[in-house]
Amino acid sequence: MNTKIDILDTKNLDKDVIFTIGNIIRDGGLVAFPTETVYGLGANALDSEAVKKIFVAKGRPQDNPLIVHIAEFNELDRLVQNVPDIAKKLMKCFWPGPMTLILEKKPIIPDTTSAGLKSIGIRMPSDIIAREIIKSSGVPIAAPSANISGKPSPTDMERCVEDLNGKIDYIIGGETSKVGLESTIIDCTVNPPCVLRPGGITLEMLKKVDEKIYIDKAIMEKPKENLKPKAPGMKYRHYAPKAPVKIVKGELKKTIAKINEIVQNYIGQGKKVGIMATDETKDLYNDALVISLGSRKDLNSIGKNLFETLRCFDDKEVDIILSEAFDEIGFGVAIMNRLNKSAGFNIIDV
Numbered sequence: 001m002n003t004k005i006d007i008l009d010t011k012n013l014d015k016d017v018i019f020t021i022g023n024i025i026r027d028g029g030l031v032a033f034p035t036e037t038v039y040g041l042g043a044n045a046l047d048s049e050a051v052k053k054i055f056v057a058k059g060r061p062q063d064n065p066l067i068v069h070i071a072e073f074n075e076l077d078r079l080v081q082n083v084p085d086i087a088k089k090l091m092k093c094f095w096p097g098p099m100t101l102i103l104e105k106k107p108i109i110p111d112t113t114s115a116g117l118k119s120i121g122i123r124m125p126s127d128i129i130a131r132e133i134i135k136s137s138g139v140p141i142a143a144p145s146a147n148i149s150g151k152p153s154p155t156d157m158e159r160c161v162e163d164l165n166g167k168i169d170y171i172i173g174g175e176t177s178k179v180g181l182e183s184t185i186i187d188c189t190v191n192p193p194c195v196l197r198p199g200g201i202t203l204e205m206l207k208k209v210d211e212k213i214y215i216d217k218a219i220m221e222k223p224k225e226n227l228k229p230k231a232p233g234m235k236y237r238h239y240a241p242k243a244p245v246k247i248v249k250g251e252l253k254k255t256i257a258k259i260n261e262i263v264q265n266y267i268g269q270g271k272k273v274g275i276m277a278t279d280e281t282k283d284l285y286n287d288a289l290v291i292s293l294g295s296r297k298d299l300n301s302i303g304k305n306l307f308e309t310l311r312c313f314d315d316k317e318v319d320i321i322l323s324e325a326f327d328e329i330g331f332g333v334a335i336m337n338r339l340n341k342s343a344g345f346n347i348i349d350v
């Protein structure tokens with residue numbers, strides 16, 4: 001398949017391209033487009049055949065439900081029912097933005113989109129291109145991250161091209177995703193609501209709306225055999241670059257010493273090592289390819305750069321990636337959730 005590629009200027013959106021994309025989606029095609037979290041691979045959420053093509057293009061397991069994206073509040077009513085008051089409050093506070101709510105679905109949403117579940121994840125993105133594409137299509141858009149299943153999610157157009165060129169109808173480039181990690185998922189079919197995936201809307205922010213909201217403990221731990229996760233997608237190997245990732249966790253000085261010690265072991269075996277460091281530590285490592293995620297004082301930059309940095313290490317063909325850890329507060333919870341998964345919970349405590 002010939003994939004068309006266009007880059008849009010967010011300050012002066014090309015209306016013709018948006019119109020074309022809207023038609024492609026409505027008619028059952030697949031389009032990768034920017035959102036503020038990560039780039040998404042979109043199809044008409046109400047068209048079962050179109051949604052099936054998403055699973056094929058990504059190589060995604062069929063039991064992993066998709067998130068449905070809307071642009072206006074009045075679209076909700078035809079998609080979901082029995083929306084609890086707390087969900088309405090959360091929407092008012094955090095939509096448009098990086099938050100997905102799991103709600104009871106109406107029959108109009110095909111089983112292919114919800115992977116057979118009675119509930120569905122709904123999100124209203126804030127990215128201007130995403131919003132205009134949804135409006136132009138006139139339909140809700142089912143969109144997982146626009147990567148091959150298992151790989152780190154793409155935060156720019158080039159990574160979508162790398163994974164999906166030749167497999168989908170169109171790839172739209174816009175800004176680099178501002179958040180860099182996927183949306184916070186909150187299950188609102190239970191009371192109190194429960195966070196199934198941490199993201200840019202942090203627990204601290206959610207607790208200001210309802211202090212009973214909590215994070216499902218299981219998501220920060222290594223998945224237990226036989227345990228069925230509440231978000232089906234959380235059980236799969238995820239965010240994984242080709243090289244194995246090891247996290248070194250503890251006091252920063254000890255972390256640096258331990259990472260340098262491990263590097264020397266690998267160098268002795270003729271291996272090429274990548275280190276995910278921070279602005280504060282990047283000059284303290286030797287004999288490895290060091291990339292800083294950003295300053296420890298700015299967790300937003302760490303989250304924004306995490307997936308792209310993992311993919312960079314793949315480009316450089318390192319044999320092993322060593323990463324520093326981050327405190328699990330605020331956005332740090334989402335960062336550590338993705339990092340733990342990319343490392344398969346391979347953590348060295350110092």
Ligand code: TXA
Pocket residue numbers: 035037038039040041064065066067100102114117119120121123143144145146181182183185196230231232233234
């Ligand atoms: O930020 C995002 O949410 C991005 C952008 C493109 O909007 N999308 C995204 O989609 O991350 P995806 O497919 O990569 O992740 C969707 C996650 C999966 O872990 C899935 O299991 C969970 O949402 N999920 C979807 N519907 C669900 C449901 N009804 N109940 C529980 N979990 C659900």
Ligand code: MG
Pocket residue numbers: 144145153
């Ligand atoms: Mg994904």
